[in-house]
Amino acid sequence: MVLKEGLRWRLGSGKEVNMWSDPWLRFEGNPYIETPIVQGAEKLVVANIVDIATGTWNLSIIHNLFGPRDVEVIVKI
Numbered sequence: 001m002v003l004k005e006g007l008r009w010r011l012g013s014g015k016e017v018n019m020w021s022d023p024w025l026r027f028e029g030n031p032y033i034e035t036p037i038v039q040g041a042e043k044l045v046v047a048n049i050v051d052i053a054t055g056t057w058n059l060s061i062i063h064n065l066f067g068p069r070d071v072e073v074i075v076k077i
């Protein structure tokens with residue numbers, strides 16, 4: 001299989017993107033969440049941290065779940 005250089009994965013709705021194990025962050029060094037998995041949140045998907053009413057990040061949830069590096073990277077998406 002050959003992939004085109006610069007190819008990016010689109011999150012779409014985020015319903016199929018595992019927050020902890022998929023490389024969904026736009027960060028060249030490490031596109032994975034670095035924050036340890038929060039007990040009880042193992043099966044969360046990216047859609048779970050989006051405010052459905054506004055279609056924007058739910059900053060309250062993000063700040064409660066993730067460390068500073070991950071928060072910074074997520075809110076830039």
